[in-house]
Amino acid sequence: MRKILPQLFILTLLSSTAGIVAAQQLTPEQMIKNRKAGYEFMAWNMGKIKAQVVEAPNTYNKDQVMAAARTIASIANSGMGALYGPGTDKDAGSEKTRLKSEFFLPQNQDEVKKIATAFTGAANELEKVAETGNVDAIKAQFGKTGEACKACHDKFRKDK
Amino acid sequence: MRKILPQLFILTLLSSTAGIVAAQQLTPEQMIKNRKAGYEFMAWNMGKIKAQVVEAPNTYNKDQVMAAARTIASIANSGMGALYGPGTDKDAGSEKTRLKSEFFLPQNQDEVKKIATAFTGAANELEKVAETGNVDAIKAQFGKTGEACKACHDKFRKDK
Numbered sequence: 376m377r378k379i380l381p382q383l384f385i386l387t388l389l390s391s392t393a394g395i396v397a398a399q400q401l402t403p404e405q406m407i408k409n410r411k412a413g414y415e416f417m418a419w420n421m422g423k424i425k426a427q428v429v430e431a432p433n434t435y436n437k438d439q440v441m442a443a444a445r446t447i448a449s450i451a452n453s454g455m456g457a458l459y460g461p462g463t464d465k466d467a468g469s470e471k472t473r474l475k476s477e478f479f480l481p482q483n484q485d486e487v488k489k490i491a492t493a494f495t496g497a498a499n500e501l502e503k504v505a506e507t508g509n510v511d512a513i514k515a516q517f518g519k520t521g522e523a524c525k526a527c528h529d530k531f532r533k534d535k
Numbered sequence: 536m537r538k539i540l541p542q543l544f545i546l547t548l549l550s551s552t553a554g555i556v557a558a559q560q561l562t563p564e565q566m567i568k569n570r571k572a573g574y575e576f577m578a579w580n581m582g583k584i585k586a587q588v589v590e591a592p593n594t595y596n597k598d599q600v601m602a603a604a605r606t607i608a609s610i611a612n613s614g615m616g617a618l619y620g621p622g623t624d625k626d627a628g629s630e631k632t633r634l635k636s637e638f639f640l641p642q643n644q645d646e647v648k649k650i651a652t653a654f655t656g657a658a659n660e661l662e663k664v665a666e667t668g669n670v671d672a673i674k675a676q677f678g679k680t681g682e683a684c685k686a687c688h689d690k691f692r693k694d695k
Contacts, residue, residue: 412575419569420613442613449609453580453602 403462407470410458413450420446421521424505428514437508444498444505444513447520451498456491478531490527497523563622567630570618573610580606581681584665588674597668604658604665604673607680611658616651638691650687657683 401409420443427435464476477483497520504516561569580603587595624636637643657680664676 409575409579412572412579415569415572416576416610416613419572419618423614439614442609446609446613449602449606450576453576453606454583454599458579 401458401460402467403460404468404470406458406460406463407467407472410455410463411470411472413453413455413458417447417450420444421517421524424501424513424517428510428517432510435510437505440513441502441505444502448495448498448502451495473533475531475533486530490523490530493526494520494523561618561620562627563620564628564630566618566620566623567627567632570615570623571630571632573613573615573618577607577610580604581677581684584661584673584677588670588677592670595670597665600673601662601665604662608655608658608662611655633693635691635693646690650683650690653686654680654683 423443424440427440459479463472464474464479466472478487497516501513501516501520504512507513583603584600587600619639623632624634624639626632638647657676661673661676661680664672667673
């Protein structure tokens with residue numbers, strides 16, 4: 376048994392490591408690149424909604440705003456937490472991060488979770504409200520979603 | 536009338552220009568940055584599906600694959616066509632584009648539309664199939680979606 380157990384342990388370890396590898400092995404550089412892409416693309420879609428419901432409601436197009444809100448919500452729910460792995464608390468390779476390293480401190484994890492949950496909730500609600508076509512309601516929920524973005528920027532982004 | 540008509544024309548022009556401005560005025564650099572973010576984020580999500588249904592089906596997680604497929608479909612349907620405006624046929628500012636300038640030639644527009652429509656259709660189908668939880672079917676549709684991506688890369692990407 377003494378000989379078999381360690382082997383079983385190693386096999387199990389290898390097998391689960393293989394699983395982790397298969398479930399995407401990203402470098403810190405790639406993780407930072409991917410998460411920045413997610414925020415960039417959400418920002419573009421927030422901009423489209425802002426243009427159509429805040430700046431120029433005469434240009435409002437229900438389908439476009441719905442598509443934008445759906446994109447934001449789907450990115451928010453895409454499991455971006457996986458993109459904050461070890462080594463992504465600072466610039467990596469050619470990728471610079473705007474995230475403060477405090478984001479990763481154990482004592483801030485409750486706050487991070489709270490902010491992330493609030494943002495995802497706001498984005499989900501924005502998607503729902505966009506489907507109603509009620510421009511005033513969309514405008515109000517757009518504002519709340521922006522505030523949910525800002526809560527993280529204020530607390531954890533290097534530049535405001 | 537000679538005096539009024541040009542004024543009306545100018546007013547109409549200003550008004551519609553204001554509409555266009557409000558509906559997001561992006562620089563070529565920003566358009567390229569945004570579209571690259573969209574492809575980058577789709578690629579990350581394609582990678583997650585590949586890992587879970589092709590490389591290591593023992594790691595398959597229905598919710599994660601559904602979320603990934605939904606993200607790809609929503610980005611595909613987000614109106615990215617708006618990110619191929621004038622000046623984006625070549626590098627702009629600090630943004631490099633991998634797109635061949637042939638993509639923008641009038642004689643290629645039917646082909647571009649065909650490729651884009653096929654990709655969006657494949658992504659929509661992938662989202663539907665992901666909801667069934669049938670790993671073999673997801674794998675098959677994942678393959679078709681990858682081919683739809685590749686059709687554009689082969690034809691219009693500078694590097695393969």
